[in-house]
Amino acid sequence: MQELLKKSAMEQSKALKNKEVSAVELTKVSLDRIKTIDEKLGAFNSLTEETALETAKKVDEKIAKGEELPLLAGVPLALKDNMNLVGSKTTASSKILENFVSPYNATVTQKLLDNLVPIVGKANLDEFAMGSSNENSAFKKVHNPWNLKKVPGGSSGGSAASVASCEAALALGSDTGGSIRLPASFCGIVGMKPTYGKVSRYGLIAFASSLDQIGPFTRTVEDAAALLEVISGHDPHDSTSLDLPVENYRASLNNDIKGMKIGVVKELVKEGLAPDVEKAIQGAIDTYKSLGAEVVEISLPNIGHSIGIYYILATAECSSNLARFDGVKYGHRAEGVNNLLDMYCKTRAEGFGPEVKRRIMLGTYALSSGYYDAYYKKAQQMRRIVTEDFLKAFSQVDALIAPTCPNTAFDLGSKTEDPLSMYLTDIATIGANLAGIPAMSVPAGFDSDGMPIGLQIMSPQLTEAKLFNIAYKFEQSHDYYKQLADI
Ligand code: GLN
Numbered sequence: 512m513q514e515l516l517k518k519s520a521m522e523q524s525k526a527l528k529n530k531e532v533s534a535v536e537l538t539k540v541s542l543d544r545i546k547t548i549d550e551k552l553g554a555f556n557s558l559t560e561e562t563a564l565e566t567a568k569k570v571d572e573k574i575a576k577g578e579e580l581p582l583l584a585g586v587p588l589a590l591k592d593n594m595n596l597v598g599s600k601t602t603a604s605s606k607i608l609e610n611f612v613s614p615y616n617a618t619v620t621q622k623l624l625d626n627l628v629p630i631v632g633k634a635n636l637d638e639f640a641m642g643s644s645n646e647n648s649a650f651k652k653v654h655n656p657w658n659l660k661k662v663p664g665g666s667s668g669g670s671a672a673s674v675a676s677c678e679a680a681l682a683l684g685s686d687t688g689g690s691i692r693l694p695a696s697f698c699g700i701v702g703m704k705p706t707y708g709k710v711s712r713y714g715l716i717a718f719a720s721s722l723d724q725i726g727p728f729t730r731t732v733e734d735a736a737a738l739l740e741v742i743s744g745h746d747p748h749d750s751t752s753l754d755l756p757v758e759n760y761r762a763s764l765n766n767d768i769k770g771m772k773i774g775v776v777k778e779l780v781k782e783g784l785a786p787d788v789e790k791a792i793q794g795a796i797d798t799y800k801s802l803g804a805e806v807v808e809i810s811l812p813n814i815g816h817s818i819g820i821y822y823i824l825a826t827a828e829c830s831s832n833l834a835r836f837d838g839v840k841y842g843h844r845a846e847g848v849n850n851l852l853d854m855y856c857k858t859r860a861e862g863f864g865p866e867v868k869r870r871i872m873l874g875t876y877a878l879s880s881g882y883y884d885a886y887y888k889k890a891q892q893m894r895r896i897v898t899e900d901f902l903k904a905f906s907q908v909d910a911l912i913a914p915t916c917p918n919t920a921f922d923l924g925s926k927t928e929d930p931l932s933m934y935l936t937d938i939a940t941i942g943a944n945l946a947g948i949p950a951m952s953v954p955a956g957f958d959s960d961g962m963p964i965g966l967q968i969m970s971p972q973l974t975e976a977k978l979f980n981i982a983y984k985f986e987q988s989h990d991y992y993k994q995l996a997d998i
Contacts, residue, residue, distance in 0.1 A: 516544055517995060520586045520680040520734040527574065527585045534570035534585035538563050538629045541587035545632060548998055550658060552676055553651040554669040555769040556592045559599045559705070563587065563629035568691040570627045582741055584627035588681040592633035593640055594725070595714040596620045603716045604648035608842040609863025614714040617714020618749065619683060619742045620723055626741050631679055633703035635669030638864045639833065640690055640718045642666045645937040646927055647866045655697060656996035657962055661920040664694030666940075667728070671698040674728045676998050681738055682728040687718050687823050689915075690942025691726045692952040696915035696965020697952050699996065701730050701735045701982070706972045707947035710739075711746030719828035720751075722821075722944040729846045731992055732953060732983040736760035739975065755973070763976045764983040771981070773799050774908035774944045776807030777804040779939050785918045787958035792914055795955055795966045799912075800990050809908055811900045816893055817941040818934055823877045824945075830874030836862065869930065894945050905971040910981050913939050915952040915965035939967060949975050953982045954991040963991075 515523060515532060526532050542560055549555050571584035590596055593603045593615035597620075602608045616624065623630060626860045637647035645653040645668025653668035655661040656676035663672040667684030671694030674682045684691040686704035695702025703726045717723060727738035740760055746752040780792055796806050838844035838858030845857035863871070877886035904911060916936060926933045943950035950967055955966035966985065970978040986992050 513540060514807060516540060516608070516677040516680070518680070519731045521731070521737060522606070523586045523680055524583060525812065528580060528928050530574065534567035534574070534629065535564060537585060538567040538631065541631050541679055541772055548676060549678065551998070552656060552672050553652060553653045554635055554672040554678060555589070555590050556602055556604060556650060556944055557600055558632040559596060559630055562596065562598060562644055563631045566624065566627050566629040573627070581626040582737055583681065586628060586681055587631045587679040588623060588628050589632055589634040589670055589679045590620065591636055591667050591670050591684050591737055591882050592680070593636060593685060593716040594620055594683065596630055596633070599633055601633070601716065603639045604636045605648055605862065605864065605867070606649045606843060607836050609843045615714065618620070618711035618746045620714060622744070628681070628741065634673055634682060635668070636869050637668070639716065639829070640666040640685055640687060641829070641866050641870055643689070643693055643933050644921065644926065645669065645694070647864060647990065648957030649864050652923060656921070656998045657699060658960070661962065662697065662923055664920060668694050670728050671695055671700060671702065674730060675700050675996050679993065680730065681734065683742070684728055685715055685718070685723055685725050687722045687825060688944050689937045690966060691728065692915050692940050692950060692965065693936065695728060695952040696941065697920040697963065699991070699994070700728060700730050701951065701953055701992070702726065703735045703739065703951035704823070704943060704949060705739060705743065705975060707948045708751050709743050711749040711770055713748035713949070717832040719825040720832065721828060722825060723799040730851055732979055732986045733761060733764060735951070736764060736979045755942025758976055760976050760979045763980050764780070766980050767803070768981060768984050769803030771804045771910070771991070772908040773804045773806050773981070774911045775806060776814065776911050776913040777808050777810045778812070778814045783917050784914060785922050785958065788917060788919065788964050791956040791964040791966065795912060795985065797955045798985055802984055802988065807908065807984035809904045809911060811904060811942065813893065813897050813900050814942050817897055817945055818938055820890045820893045820945060821937070822873070822898065822934060823886050823939045824894065825957055826870045826874030827877045827887050830871045830878065833871055859990050866930070896965035897942060898946040901942065901948060909977060910968055910970040913967050915939060915967040919958045919962040919964055943969050948972050949978050951978060951982055953986055956991055
């Protein structure tokens with residue numbers, strides 16, 4: 512039965528339809544696996560057993576009646592613990608929200624429930640999704656299933672580790688500067704950030720609202736396409752949600768990519784790449800050539816500024832978004848206070864971890880009068896320039912490729928004392944958030960220590976179908992995605 516968990520979500524779905532297993536059985540196997548191995552991994556903050564089994568029961572009832580099942584019905588999923596699910600705690604891995612219970616369902620959650628996808632638990636993350644290694648969780652670290660001494664990547668480290676270790680076939684994450692793609696690459700799975708506005712953020716705890724986007728983690732490209740179909744679509748509750756029809760991404764997965772033009776981002780493959788990552792990128796270039804695509808070098812001349820831009824804009828937006836956690840409206844409230852101001856200060860001092868505090872202070876500074884023009888305004892102008900670089904690139908090519916990260920997963924603890932080196936991990940992923948374009952990481956090999964390497968593919972806004980197609984063709988040319996962490 513455990514073998515079933517190693518199958519892709521679409522295969523699990525097929526097994527349910529063929530009555531090889533019931534949805535309740537499958538959900539129980541997933542929960543059992545979590546209970547057995549998660550002590551080592553730390554991927555889950557909490558389990559939502561009751562909701563999961565209730566949903567699974569509905570699936571079995573439908574099967575018994577011979578009714579058609581919605582897409583991905585009955586396939587266990589891990590939900591990043593910054594998205595609301597009624598009846599569960601939504602902690603954002605922060606002490607300030609440690610006991611906060613979701614008052615309503617996030618739109619993505621509601622869509623999953625409508626499709627009868629059992630949500631087995633809430634996945635660990637960096638506090639408020641701020642981090643690249645999942646070491647900023649207030650509760651516990653997440654370990655990489657390929658090597659427990661290494662980080663899984665962040666901030667959606669729990670989501671990635673749960674899928675890579677076959678605790679669940681599906682997970683959702685959020686990506687503000689790479690938080691889906693980076694952990695996907697470190698954990699050897701597929702992670703996808705859709706076009707800004709494709710997926711509703713209603714019920715997602717906001718980090719940096721002009722950048723945040725929810726997306727899928729899976730072990731195959733087809734599964735990611737299916738999960739995006741389930742969660743995307745217009746939502747009047749999110750003013751940035753695009754009013755466009757839900758697409759069928761799976762229909763064009765296997766289209767021929769002969770004649771397509773693929774650009775290798777010059778600036779992201781030139782310097783500072785780990786040799787094994789460089790080799791993997793060369794391997795990807797060769798694969799695309801052999802598939803009949805034309806591969807050319809493309810420059811994104813300002814991409815080197817993206818970290819500087821991001822750490823001004825994201826911190827500015829987070830300083831504003833996190834102002835609501837004041838001990839009055841949500842979560843933790845300090846005791847033994849003298850007056851209202853004292854209560855705010857003590858609550859926030861006790862409730863937020865060091866990285867979150869650092870970001871709030873940086874962001875407040877960047878927005879303060881006298882510095883606004885020099886930092887925030889400049890960063891906004893530079894964001895525009897980076898976006899224009901992407902637009903120019905896409906006037907020449909169908910898609911861009913680059914490493915998801917210049918290196919593979921690093922050792923736990925090795926960067927925690929040096930925030931700047933941690934921030935540099937995001938050099939290849941932030942650009943897509945600044946430009947609002949879809950981007951994904953697909954397994955592209957292993958380094959000499961057996962740690963996974965991710966290939967990042969980016970395409971113009973709203974060309975998800977093409978992106979999945981290009982990713983699928985690469986995936987199917989290798990068996991990297993079939994290799995599973997031994998845990
Ligand atoms: N690692 C980046 C940060 O720390 C990105 C986080 C994210 O995408 N949520 O902000």
